[in-house]
Amino acid sequence: MTTTAIDVHVISTSSLGDRSYLATDGASALAVDPQRDVDRVLALAGRLDVRITHVLETHIHNDYVSGGLELARLTGAAYGVAAADGVPFERVPLTDGDVLEVAPAMRVKVLATPGHTFHHLSYALEGPDGVEGVFTGGSLLFGTTGRTDLLGHHHAEDLARHQHASARRLAELLPEGARVWPTHGFGSFCSATQASGDDSTLGQEKEHNPALRLAADDFVRETLSGLDAYPAYYAHMGVANLAGPDPVDLRAPAQADPDELRDRLERGEWVVDLRNRKAYVGSHLAGTISLGLDGPMATWLGWMIEWGAPLTLLGETPDQVAQARRELVRIGIDRVAAAATGEPEELAASPDQLASLPTATFGGLADALNGSAPDGLPGPDVVLDVRLKNEWAASHVRGAVHIPLPELAGRLDEVPAGAVWVHCGSGYRATAAASLLARAGRQVVLVDDAFARAEPEGVPMVAA
Structure with a gap:
């Protein structure tokens, strides 16, 4: 049997x-x-x-x-x-x-x-x-x-x-x-x-x-x-x-042309770049927020955006937009105002919309804190840590300012004046934070590195 x-x-x-x-x-x-x-x-x-x-x-x-x-x-x-x-x-x-x-x-x-x-x-x-x-x-x-x-x-x-x-x-x-x-x-x-x-x-x-x-x-x-x-x-x-949730709707959002994208950015709306952060730092539309699909995009976007605010998605391909759409409906973001696909140069209404983001490692931060910033980078007037509270409590850079990423958009006026070097645990959240700071007109350097490398590279630390 x-x-x-x-x-x-x-x-x-x-x-x-x-x-x-x-x-x-x-x-x-x-x-x-x-x-x-x-x-x-x-x-x-x-x-x-x-x-x-x-x-x-x-x-x-x-x-x-x-x-x-x-x-x-x-x-x-x-x-x-x-x-x-x-x-x-x-x-x-x-x-x-x-x-x-x-x-x-x-x-x-x-x-x-x-x-x-x-x-x-x-x-x-x-x-x-x-x-x-x-x-x-x-x-x-x-x-x-x-x-x-x-x-x-x-x-x-x-x-x-x-x-x-x-x-x-x-x-x-x-x-x-x-x-x-x-x-x-x-x-x-x-x-x-x-x-x-x-x-x-x-x-x-x-x-x-x-x-x-x-x-x-x-x-x-x-x-x-x-x-x-x-x-x-x-x-x-x-x-x-x-x-009782409504049935899911995964239809593609309306397509925005470069002029519409520029108008949405000028109104201060959330226009999210879904590419990985390496692509974003190389070239992006000024004012966009970096939340790549290679990380927990929906979690951080849903945490930061005002619920119900207009949202536009930018991807390299329609598949990227479709993937983001799927992830967002899982957390109840059903309405996407618009979407566009292509390279930043194709999505810009004028060349002056294109921007890049300077980056450094924790080794570069250690040098900069000692007065030897890498060529072309401003020295850090502010080191901003955007990790969560438990991460900060475990250890952090001595003298750093702590504002968790989900709170940053509402606390930008608390970031001291000067050039901001921003980091997180891996670089994903720091890229989102750097894009928010740049959108607000701040001079920013992204520390795109693993936090575990900070102390070995000579960055002064405070431990729990």
Whole structure:
């Protein structure tokens, strides 16, 4: 007698640090925490030749707009959401202990795991041989847990205690060999601390996860002390998901010609250059903001832009604009005012619109701080660090000014006068910051280098 194998397929959204899942016995399938662009899930189901019968949400998401409602509508699948989450759309209300029969040899047991949110659920996947693993959403992650302050700092401690108890409940109820399939923790700001690894079991988490190693008070203290800022657009995600997101629209934006681009730039609108930063520093339209698709563009753009403000996308190719459009609808930025493709020389209404950005390394910064700036570069009157607070607290350049990138647009008047040398952890955020400073008329030098090289190159540091 043969048993039916259950396969779990990962649908990764690395730009947001999340994973969705499709579990199947070869005929029926279960989708967990799908992103808004559900065509990826449908394409995978099509390649596998399986029918999606159930779509489950572990919680009302705060970091992306869910595709669960739309996927259920398109497939006719049952849509499972926590019964305690009051929503206006039709769904299967789930509570602790419920069992869903997905297929004759595949079922899911619902487990209440509050902590990331008050009504958070995890789903233990059972096959013919017992528990295969557990979809943990924002509960138990790889080496950490989901953050507990997204519903307000006044709930953070209470939810941290719930998170500790929920992680231990999973470890007690399920076998050590059960796979752990989290939604968050791959760079997402939904994790309490940086997750580690790409695969895990409950047994492995018992050895390494603070929620399973520390007593409750110690876990709460460590969790709360490590929480840093999270993207401002999160405030809009839960609202959209509770209301029921609109179907996704990935149609190309209206095309802007050079004159329209110049007009939008002169009005001070956000015109975002999607090319990598190496291309941007070489040549770009003055006034554009660098947020390349080689980094978490949607996260930083969604964090910085005024919600609902006009947005124009510039790419080398239509594919770049389409990719950006896809990433932005995942965080609820549905309207793009315009787009254009081509090289900066093709997009400029006049040659005087073209600009470049001077760059240096941390070695160059060390020399400049000693009075020997590299040829052609101004000495640093200001060293600006645009990393987040926890990064700054760990170590920073002595005498530097600290303004996190998400706050910079609103705090430009706090940057002291003179030439600004700006850095981050790798160069991506610093390029965005340099473009904001240049747009404001500041003289700026981009330190395009890894922060780990600062001290070895001789830059004076302050350590925690």
